Amino acid sequence: MFRAIILISILLQIVSCSTQKNKVTDHESSDVNNNASVQSGQSGTSKMELSSIEALCKDQEVTKGLKAASSQYLNYKDDPEYWNIIGSCFLSDLKFTKARLFFLRSLEEKKNYAPALNNLGVVYWNLGKHYEALSYFKRAEQENGTSGLISYNLARIYQHYGLHNKASEYWSKVSQDKLNVNDINYWASNLALTTKANEAVQIFKSTKQISETHFSLFAIALLKSGNKDEAVAQWKQAKVDEKNLINIYWQLTGGN
């Protein structure tokens, strides 16, 4: 209950001092947030597309991106996407703490905003707070169950903890088109550790490149699929360290 300090959720009013009786305490309120005429055009900056800010951060021009984002404050401050982009910029710069605060700010505008929820999961994962990370990914999934990106992150988390069956569910939701070689290696490795060894073998074989760390899993997949000779050959090629627990797994699976 104490873990997350929620950014001020009440949109407060700024009030101006009145001169009634020349006392500071006499005042009249004016809702600055509703005073569009005051705000519009006074920043001196024309409105720019959020995608432009995004592009800067993606190109690792984070400082420029954040500066541009700040200048667009009045134009977008009520837009959850705006805050999410700022958080993402910080995230891309590995500024996890700052990123966290702006994703939370995004959720102030829209409490179930799936991109921010997902991104908070990423932040917490990077901060070593995996329970919180899983929690946000799950919330994000609730909001957008078809998201390949959320499924990807969940699949990766689950397989990180060896929950390969769970991970497998999510890998299946991820569009292959969006997976790079490394991702495919992980996906196939995860399948190798489930009952879907044949599928794993197919994926490994279809991928352009099996990374070195995944040869052992390819071998296990081959072993589980009945291609013992090829499995053994691959296993040897993997040169798994004797102390590596996967050796035991290999043995338990039927390897020598």
Place this chain on the structure above:
Amino acid sequence: MKSTLRIILNLIIINVICISSLSRAEDKKPRDQLMKIIDEELREIDRILRQSKKFNSELQFRKAETVLEKGRLVKESENEDFLNIDPKYRGRVNKKKFFRQSYRYYLWAKNLAVNVSKKDPNYKRTPELNYILGFYEKEFGKEKNALEFFKKAEATSKPATEFNLRCKSAIAEILYNQKNYEEAKKYYEVTLKRINDKWWTKDSHSLAWCYHKTGQYDQAIATMKKVIEKSKTGEYVDMQFIAYKDIGLFFAESSQADDGVKYFKNQNKDVVAEMLTIAAFLREKGSYQHTLDVYNEAYQSTNNNKLKARILLEKLVLADKFFKKEQHLSDSKLLINLWKEGALDPEQEKAYILQMKKQVALVQKRMDTKYKSQSGTELKEKANVAETYFQLLSIVDEKNSDEYQFYNAESQFQTMQYERAAELYKKSFDDAKKNNNLKLMKLSAEGLLAALGPDSGEFKERNQYFEQAYKNYLEVDKESNKSEDIYRRLYKLMYQQGDTEGMRSILQDYSKSFSKNTNEQDKMVASLLSVYDKKKQNDKIAELVDEVQAGRFFVSEKLKGDIYGVKQKIELKEAETSIASGDVKSAFKNYDKIYKDPKSSKLAKANAVYNLMVLSYRMNDLSPTYNYGVESLELMGNQAIVGYLPSFVSISKYLFERMQFQASADFAHRVLAKVCSASQVQYKKMLFNNAVLSYRAAEQNKKLVSLIEMGHDCKLSDDLLIAAEIEYLDSLREKKGWSELLRRLEKNNSVLPTSFSGIELEYFLDMCISQDDSKSCSQLNKNVNSVISSGTKISGRALDAVALVKSNVIWEKIYTWSQIKLRFPEKTFNELLSKKLKTLEQIVEELLALQKMGSRLGINHSYELLSFCYFQIAREIQNFTPTGVSKEYLDSFKASMGQISSTLYQKLNEYRGQAMDVMSRQESIAPLRGIFPIAIPLEQKSSLKFNYNEGEM
């Protein structure tokens, strides 16, 4: 020669005796010629006398006559000279000296005549000598003596002679001059019957007057008619002019005016002129009505404006003489029209003015207070009469119209007709001003004030005059005590009318005249400001305040100070108005002016800088928002800050949202420090949270610690303080500052509530896992025991920590258990195996207990350790090969052990399967010990994926 002298002498005598009264009409040239003749005659007489040795009475007589004549001519000349002297100096002339020459001739002639009388007492021309002596006396005004000499001459001369008639004529003239008309008439009646020369008309004119004076009016008129008739013939001296005039008088005086009019008409004379003469005479006689009738008749009988004007002027004189006021007024009114048409000459105009002035003076005199018995109506009537005259006078005598207006006003005032009086005083002031008549201006101004003084119900427009009355007065008197009062009154009036320009003007004048009266100037300035304020003329207020500050007026220092505040108040109001209208830049300018003004009070500055902060915020201007915010916190009192807490909180948030983390944190921190003891819990919480998160983002750990300490001092809630502490601890953990983390955790035991002990376990857990050192883990063990014994509610992560401690304990047992190595002989083997299985059974029970804790880490560890144990014992049994036994025994042993190990492997796989199910079901993403592959975690070699927008999902 003698005959020539005789002729000359006769001429002289005729001149001396008959023409003396007309001599003035003679030209100088004939007189000179005559003088030459006389001088020639005298020289001739003297020549003859020198030739004669005896006293020649005849020649002496002739000489006397000639010298007398010369004296007369000399005197004529002297008279002309005398009359030519400027009248201004004429009175100063010594007449004896001036006429001394003629005097010598008269005296010489007299002496000659006397000498003849003495030396020749029997001289036959004694009557003529007496005549000469009589003439001498007459010339010197000694008519009595002259009369005696003329009477002697007449008595001694031969009757019915021409000389005798001349003597009678001279006697008649002297008697007439002596107004002895009765006696004169007797002589004239004699002489005029006998003498019919050209002088007849003159003497008959005198006779007519004698008749008139002795009551013989008809004879008088008839004689005068004869004079007129004979004058017309050209053979007599023309007496028509005077005769017509006098006959008019005779008609009038003898009550025969009508006959007179008829006579004049018959004579084709200017009837009006003659009637005027008649009327004038009647007027002098005191016959008012008769005179008035003649005037009216004359007025009706002519269309000539000049004559009409003349008649009316005469009527004015008449009315004046007989106190006929209405008639006078009526004719005065009539006359004005003729005056306008230019019918009056300057003299007449003067007379007209004098008449009216005299009348109006009389009217005013009768209005004097001493005539107390007069009713109000009577007084008003008189005032109205006076006003009519003054109006007429103002027209005719325009250059003095100011005075007439003034006196008119005085009349109206006297009769309590204040409204009219006020109007007239105002006019008289204006006219006097045009004429630069300062004295009258002052009188008029005072009069107008006096007219406004009495509260008369009839004076309905009274209020309309006050302003002008005061202004008029101040124009003529700016520095007296009275004017000081008038300034105040006028200022008050302007104030009531809201006339700021007027007020300002008065203030300026007052300040010049009464510079020492600061109190009054204070009031004036203050009231002017109040009117400006009502009219929202802020620019004027600013202008006035600047003038006051510059010493333009002599006000008190206190007012100067107060006013400065007023100006700033206005500026602040303007700023507020600008804000309301969306003109933020103008508002900013106003506030900035106040803020930078060294004369601004601290309060005003605080107001201004606060609003500058707000406006900067509205203009989305970062640095100024923060800088003004900090400055406003310095200037504003804590109480005021509390009043505006929502704004300050918002500013803090704004700075954060603009990614100014350090500024946001610092600002919130400062605000919190100001409101530390305030009761606004919610806002304090927001400020604290904002500051914590912003310090966290800014990686300002020292300041974060300082803030947390302040949070304790401000007695913020435990939840808040714990949340802040967690942020700090997280920052240490993220940076792997384990020693500081440990130190902080130890310290927190004493300052944070026991509930925090559960949270601490998470950090000990992390330290224990991350460092894997005994100190951290023993600390974890210690704290777990403490938390468990206290029964504190703990989080899942904390439960993981407890589970880890238990897992570690079990792991130590397993380690010990794993050190039990099977060996032969068979009995030993069986005992050891039995022991090992029993121990395993205990371990399994403990691991199952670990699972039941509910910790995901405990579950994972439990299955991992179970699998590990079964794998260990299954593999040990499977791989155990006794030595020194037969092949058959060995085969049998291996077969038996193979079954046991197979069973154990099955159990192992069963646990692995359960583990996968439970872990997946419970999403047990907890770290394993890494001692057995119940699952193969796939380490992250690349980051998880984040998204900028929904489209990327």
